[in-house]
Amino acid sequence: MWSNLPFDLLANIFSFLSPDSLACAKSSCRHWHQCARCLATPESPRRHPPWFVALPNRSRGLFCCAYNPIDDSSSSSWYMLPLDFLPIPTRPVSATAGLILLRSTSTTPFQLAICNPFTRQFRHLPTLNVTRINPAVGVIELDPGHQFGELNFRAYVAGGMSEAPGGGALDEPKVEMYDSRCDTWKVIGSMPVEFAVRLTVWTPSESVYSNGILYWMTSARAYSVMGFEIATNSWRELSVPVADRLEFAALVQRNGKLTLLGGKCGGDACIWELGEGDVWRMIEKVPFELGMRFLGGKGCWDGTKCVGNNGIVCLYKDLGSGMLVWREVADEGRWEWFWIDGCCSIRGQQPQNFQIKGLLLHPNLAHSSLLNA
Incomplete structure (x- = not known):
């Protein structure tokens, strides 16, 4: 290694x-x-690609697997990282600054935590001002070139269900923000009730930040995109190309622009980029042969997941299945498709296959005092 x-x-x-x-x-x-x-130095750029970390959808005393892209020529590129240091059952949310943001699944009120699987550090974040369940979460990394080991991010929570004054539940309109530098939550605004409903019921945790706006994909009836402009605390909705024909749709950021990936029933998987006037422009298709290999010849994109950042986009399903990667070729300014075998063997051991959430992060080997606070 x-x-x-x-x-x-x-x-x-x-x-x-x-x-x-x-x-x-x-x-x-x-x-x-x-x-x-x-x-x-803190200003040193990250010249190497991020690792792909495959985490179980729900973890309690299990493990995650990390793929090292620096040596992708053999099965030795996969590493097993135990998660037995996590004190509670969790679900992964996002990656930021080499750390992993988690949500607790052992308590009914929503609570976030953060961990570093490489240094085995874990910490709960403070409780929210408004107790709620099942909200959408957005994460922004502040100063990505900052020194490893220091928490430097903001998390946004929107939607969810809270307790009504007379009993029962209501759709929570308040939006809260957590700033790691002061370690507190604060209410920063509110949202239309109809948006709160969709973020609560039809939105997974994944968010994408681009040009001052946090975006979430929603799947109510047909796919659509919800956007939260942070500077103005305003909300917007974007349509999705051929939304009623897509079996899966996901958002990533690519070269600073909002990018959408979607697979049609019995058809191709395409990639669109959001341009001026909120117009989607198709920029790429998944190569047919690689697409069929990824789908096992079934032609069904249902169950496909996606994660990406500026220089890489990954399509995946579970731990043992192969992964499609579209990434930028260093110093050449072009993007190419690659196939990566699934994690079927690690140092002679065969890990059990399970449903995963994939995250991209640069390994953070610095112990953080804030993580142990």
Whole structure:
């Protein structure tokens, strides 16, 4: 594993060594000597692609699997990370700053937590001001180039059901924001009730941030997109291309723009990009042969999931199934499709197959004092 770590990640690791340990590392080989002399700084760009982390939809004493894209030529690219350090059952929500945002499944009121599967750190976030269940969650990473080990993000919670004054439940219109720098939640506005209903019932946790707006995909009747403009606390709705014909639809950010992936029943999977005037423009199709391989020849896109960031988009289903990856080729300015085998064996062990949520993150090996607060 150490021989496959990229230069800038090694430099970041070396920056946490004591002087005597750093001296030993520098004497190991010429490559490590050079790396130790160029220790990473907070402004160091991330030149390596993120890892794909496959987490169980619900975890309690299980494990997750991490795929290292630096060495994708063999099955040794997959690593198993135990999750037995999580004290409660959880569901993954999002990745930010090399950490994973989780939602508790052991308590009825909604609560978020955060963990680092590489350092086995875990921490609950404070409780919300308004007790609610099943809201939509959006996450924004602040200053992505900031030093690892420091929490620097905002989380937004919208919709959900709260307790009515006279008993029963109501659709909660208040929107709350958590800022990791002050470790508090605050109510920042409200939303139309009809939007709250759709975010509560028809929206998964995934969100995408692009150009000052948080977006969620909703699946009420036909697919549509809900947007929350943070600066103005205003809400908007966008249509989805051929929405009534899509078996799956997902949002990602690509090159700073909102991008939509969708698969049609018995047809192709296409990729659209949102342009001026909120007009969708198709920019790519999944190659037919790779699409059939991904679907097992069945021609059904139902159950497909997607995760992406600026330089990579991944289509996946479960842990053991293969993954379709569309990624930018470094220094060439073009995008290519790749096939990645599913996680069927790790160091001679065969992990059990299960439904997953995939996240993309850069491994964060720095212990955070805030995670243990």
